[in-house]
Amino acid sequence: MAGVGVLGVVVLVGWIQLTSGTGTNVAQNKPAWMSSVFWSSPPASAAVDGVILAHEFNYSVVTNTRQQSAWWKVDLQTQVQSARVTLYFSTFYKKRRNGVQLYTSITNSADPKEGNLCHSVTERADGTDIPDVLSVTCHGTWRYLTVYTETDNDGYGAVLQLVEVQVWICASGYYGSNCDQSCAARHCKSDSNCDVIGGLCDGGCAAGYQGTDCTQACTSVMYGPNCANNCSSRHCKTPSSTCDRVTGQCPGGCEDGWTEIDCSKTCTSVMYGPNCTSNCSSRHCKTPSSTCDRVTGQCTDGCEDGWTETDCSGKCKPGTYGRDCSRCGHCDVTCNYGDGRCPGECLDGFTGDRCDVDVRVSPVTTGVIGGAIGIAVMLLISGLMIWLLKSGRLKWIPTTTTDPQELRKTDTPNTGEMPTHAPDVKDQDYTELNEFTREKEQSLYNVIQNENNQI
Structure with missing residues (x-):
């Protein structure tokens, strides 16, 4: 008993x-x-x-x-x-x-x-x-x-x-073997009847929960409704084996070609890039297309003039133009980014539609011209001096010291005729002067010829 x-x-x-x-x-x-x-x-x-x-x-x-x-x-x-x-x-x-x-x-x-x-x-x-x-x-x-x-x-x-x-x-709102589980404490995906035995959620569990009555939270490596998604299966820009158990969100965004908060969905055929935010039709391809590579959006035939990058989404920077974004000419304002033409005027020393033709004189040419002018002036002065000496308007004064009184005694009387040479200047002196002048002229002439040949 x-x-x-x-x-x-x-x-x-x-x-x-x-x-x-x-x-x-x-x-x-x-x-x-x-x-x-x-x-x-x-x-x-x-x-x-x-x-x-x-x-x-x-x-x-x-x-x-x-x-x-x-x-x-x-x-x-x-x-x-x-x-x-x-x-x-x-x-x-x-x-x-x-x-x-x-x-x-x-x-x-x-x-x-x-x-x-x-x-x-x-x-x-x-x-x-x-x-x-x-x-x-x-x-x-x-x-x-x-x-x-x-x-x-x-x-x-x-x-x-x-x-x-x-x-x-x-009682209404409770379930379980002892009826001590609250139906309101479940995490059902949608409004559901509350099974009095197990608290079963008719439509399954809300994101982040699992179990018959959807009261068990997901582990750190799983997420979503009924904890059915693996964190490692996402396509995050920065991969991680753990994630938010409810959303599976990728904090750094998605890899190119993927979208949704958990980066689990590929781009459609008309979208591309990170988080599928770029539209294929918005590119500036040489051959337009409404569909494109979902990752890069590449323009297979290249870009329109004035655009660059793989997907032709980058406009040429100010001061550049054309398919390769070449540098503009010497315009007073920024050139047209498509064909490079200057809408304003060219800077001094340049010409052409794109102001890219240089008409400035080079430093070498400037030096040659300057030298030629200098030589021409020297020849002119030398010739003038010779003419003045021969005409008697310019007297040759020897370097030897002579008493001015002696010079006055030897002056040639004025007969009204032009003297053939200056007083006290011997014929030999004139001959040496003429030879010197001719050598000087020949030397200057050769210099000018050589510089012209170099140009």
């Missing part, structure tokens, strides 16, 4: 746990009846009176012996959905546990097996491996519960011996 007492305590603890949540036993004190009643058994209603003293024979309902079948039924007087059934067996006659079946139905029928078979107890015939308390969930919508047997385990025919039958439903 001591062992029986312990069992009664264990059963009571289980009952306290069930009632500690927010569930309701809708079978308690509801109408019940049975196929037959053993002479010492209380009526069928004793199995729904709330007393679960399994070790007391007086609280056990028992059907007659020597029967082909036996059943016990309760009317919940309301429809339930996926309710949990808790059946307390008597600790006496354990052999009578094997073969017990549970049926649920919407209507009350004379056939005890009407409706849906919820559960069958099929263990050893002596019942030693069958627990004292059976707890199962009977799915679907139903109102009547029938406990049925047609198994003879001890030679007395099919006999039922029960202590208590409970049907638990959770």
Whole structure:
């Protein structure tokens, strides 16, 4: 009996746990009846009176012996959905546990097996491996519960011996075996009914959560609805094996050719580049096209004049023009970026439509011209001096010191004729002067010729 007492305590603890949540036993004190009643058994209603003293024979309902079948039924007087059934067996006659079946139905029928078979107890015939308390969930919508047997385990025919039958439903907004889980605490993808047993979300879990009731957060390497996406499978510009469990966001953006917050979707045929933000039709290709390489957007035939880069999206910088962005000529304003023409005037020393023709005199030419002019001036002065000397308008004064009085004595009288040479200048002096002048002229002439030949 001591062992029986312990069992009664264990059963009571289980009952306290069930009632500690927010569930309701809708079978308690509801109408019940049975196929037959053993002479010492209380009526069928004793199995729904709330007393679960399994070790007391007086609280056990028992059907007659020597029967082909036996059943016990309760009317919940309301429809339930996926309710949990808790059946307390008597600790006496354990052999009578094997073969017990549970049926649920919407209507009350004379056939005890009407409706849906919820559960069958099929263990050893002596019942030693069958627990004292059976707890199962009977799915679907139903109102009547029938406990049925047609198994003879001890030679007395099919006999039922029960202590208590409970049907638990959770209060609105709760679920679980103890009805202590809040439906509002789930993370369903969309509005969902709350399964009273497992809290199942009909449409699956919201991003960042998983599990039957969507209450388990994703690990650091998974993300998205039902945690079905792997962080390493994204196409982030900066790869990472971990990510935000809800969005999987790539903080640094996507690789070229990919888009979406988690960089999991390729660009369409008309878009390209990082995050697919560039439109193929916006390029300045030499041969326009509305589709392009989703990664680079490359213009296969090159760019229009005035544009550059692989996708011809870069306009030539000010001061450049054309397909290769060549430097503009020497314009007073920036040239046309397409053909390089100068809309204004050319700077001094340049000409042409693009102001790229240099008409300035080079330093070498300037030096030659300057030298030629200098030589010409020297020749002119030398010639003038010779003419003045020959004409007598310029006197040759020797370098020797002579008394001015002596010079006056030797002056040639003025006869009105032009002297052939200056006084005191010998013919030999004139001959040497003429030779010097000719050599000087010849030397200057050769210099001019040589410089002209070099030019």
